[in-house]
Amino acid sequence: MIPTITAFESSPDRGKGQARDMRVRWAFEEVGQPYEVRLVSFREMKEAAYRALQPFGQIPTYQEGDLALFESGAIVLHIAQHHAGLLPDDPHGRARAIMWMFAALNTVEPPIVEHEQAPYVERGQPWYGRERLSFLEDRIRVRLAELSRRLGDDGWLDGAFSAGDLMMVMVLRRLNGSGMLEEYPNLAAYVARGEARPAFQRAFAAQLAVFLAASGDR
Amino acid sequence: MIPTITAFESSPDRGKGQARDMRVRWAFEEVGQPYEVRLVSFREMKEAAYRALQPFGQIPTYQEGDLALFESGAIVLHIAQHHAGLLPDDPHGRARAIMWMFAALNTVEPPIVEHEQAPYVERGQPWYGRERLSFLEDRIRVRLAELSRRLGDDGWLDGAFSAGDLMMVMVLRRLNGSGMLEEYPNLAAYVARGEARPAFQRAFAAQLAVFLAASGDR
Numbered sequence: 001m002i003p004t005i006t007a008f009e010s011s012p013d014r015g016k017g018q019a020r021d022m023r024v025r026w027a028f029e030e031v032g033q034p035y036e037v038r039l040v041s042f043r044e045m046k047e048a049a050y051r052a053l054q055p056f057g058q059i060p061t062y063q064e065g066d067l068a069l070f071e072s073g074a075i076v077l078h079i080a081q082h083h084a085g086l087l088p089d090d091p092h093g094r095a096r097a098i099m100w101m102f103a104a105l106n107t108v109e110p111p112i113v114e115h116e117q118a119p120y121v122e123r124g125q126p127w128y129g130r131e132r133l134s135f136l137e138d139r140i141r142v143r144l145a146e147l148s149r150r151l152g153d154d155g156w157l158d159g160a161f162s163a164g165d166l167m168m169v170m171v172l173r174r175l176n177g178s179g180m181l182e183e184y185p186n187l188a189a190y191v192a193r194g195e196a197r198p199a200f201q202r203a204f205a206a207q208l209a210v211f212l213a214a215s216g217d218r
Numbered sequence: 219m220i221p222t223i224t225a226f227e228s229s230p231d232r233g234k235g236q237a238r239d240m241r242v243r244w245a246f247e248e249v250g251q252p253y254e255v256r257l258v259s260f261r262e263m264k265e266a267a268y269r270a271l272q273p274f275g276q277i278p279t280y281q282e283g284d285l286a287l288f289e290s291g292a293i294v295l296h297i298a299q300h301h302a303g304l305l306p307d308d309p310h311g312r313a314r315a316i317m318w319m320f321a322a323l324n325t326v327e328p329p330i331v332e333h334e335q336a337p338y339v340e341r342g343q344p345w346y347g348r349e350r351l352s353f354l355e356d357r358i359r360v361r362l363a364e365l366s367r368r369l370g371d372d373g374w375l376d377g378a379f380s381a382g383d384l385m386m387v388m389v390l391r392r393l394n395g396s397g398m399l400e401e402y403p404n405l406a407a408y409v410a411r412g413e414a415r416p417a418f419q420r421a422f423a424a425q426l427a428v429f430l431a432a433s434g435d436r
Contacts, residue, residue: 055364055368071317073324074316074320074321092284098292099288103292107274109324113328126349132343135340146273
């Protein structure tokens with residue numbers, strides 16, 4: 001049975017592959033699993049029918065037969081556990097790859113999302129401005145410096161490419177265009193290494209096609 | 219082999235069980251796995267030796283033989299996967315329990331941590347004040363309302379108690395004392411239900427004993 005995921009009908013990132021369905025698309029491509037996509041509008045995502053599937057009104061969701069999941073981390077882990085290619089066979093290596101997924105989502109991503117959303121959700125608030133943004137950037141730099149030190153000259157976080165790298169690359173590339181990644185050349189190269197993978201490229205093209213179709217820009 | 223975790227030598231929460239070692243202690247207690255604790259000072263956590271174990275300089279870590287893990291989510295999941303008691307046997311139920319762990323850590327926790335840290339990290343910043351705190355509280359309420367609606371009258375998030383509930387209860391109880399949980403009586407009851415579990419009580423007593431010993435208050 002081919003799983004179906006949900007994605008934005010019209011992604012606010014204009015096809016840059018920053019919406020969280022990209023993580024799941026990339027995972028599917030790495031393991032060679034075909035998938036279908038159901039596009040949802042912002043209005044639909046907040047309605048009761050969608051919230052029965054995703055209580056927080058977010059994308060992506062994953063449906064396969066009578067299994068329904070949400071949270072991109074959980075979906076990528078589910079795919080990784082049921083197909084070869086995203087987790088090492090060695091149990092300790094497997095545990096460490098999963099650890100890096102959690103580190104990406106719970107330690108590295110929150111300050112990046114906070115910085116990314118500030119111009120939208122905080123604009124107009126009395127505190128919003130350059131000082132606030134610098135504060136948020138410095139908080140990101142703490143994590144980038146720590147991660148950069150750990151990665152060193154390695155290609156991936158723990159030997160071979162894994163779901164941990166997939167998630168970390170996706171989290172770090174939210175900083176594309178900010179100039180911050182370039183302050184840590186090994187992290188910039190790490191993200192480029194992830195983006196160069198054929199599976200990433202296929203996933204990226206698939207989500208971009210959705211944006212171009214929605215915008216009529218073909 | 220008995221695993222060893224790290225915890226704060228002197229927890230900033232003064233023994234309220236809010237530090238992330240509590241999640242791991244509770245998981246150990248639920249599955250009946252004895253464990254040892256190595257206490258670390260704030261200074262030690264930022265030194266190179268500790269960062270070799272935990273690149274972000276945080277607690278807890280987990281060591282068992284030659285396996286070393288960090289990130290409370292990854293450690294709890296590792297424990298849950300290797301012992302009975304925290305994940306259902308049914309594969310779909312297992313995937314959903316893991317999904318709730320990710321939802322707790324990646325969707326519900328970030329706005330709570332942001333609000334909790336603001337009085338420490340933002341104090342003295344030009345934007346910090348009542349308005350900023352109200353903004354952060356409202357952001358938390360969005361997630362609480364969504365979770366409250368999903369939980370409804372159920373005892374746990376997906377049938378029997380699981381690692382997903384453990385993590386969600388731990389994340390929600392960061393709000394203890396704020397008055398916000400009480401605005402959603404089913405969530406307040408859910409947290410109380412978690413805290414009433416004998417395994418929670420044993421874990422809580424163990425971390426409190428560390429605080430009392432450190433403070434000389436015995």
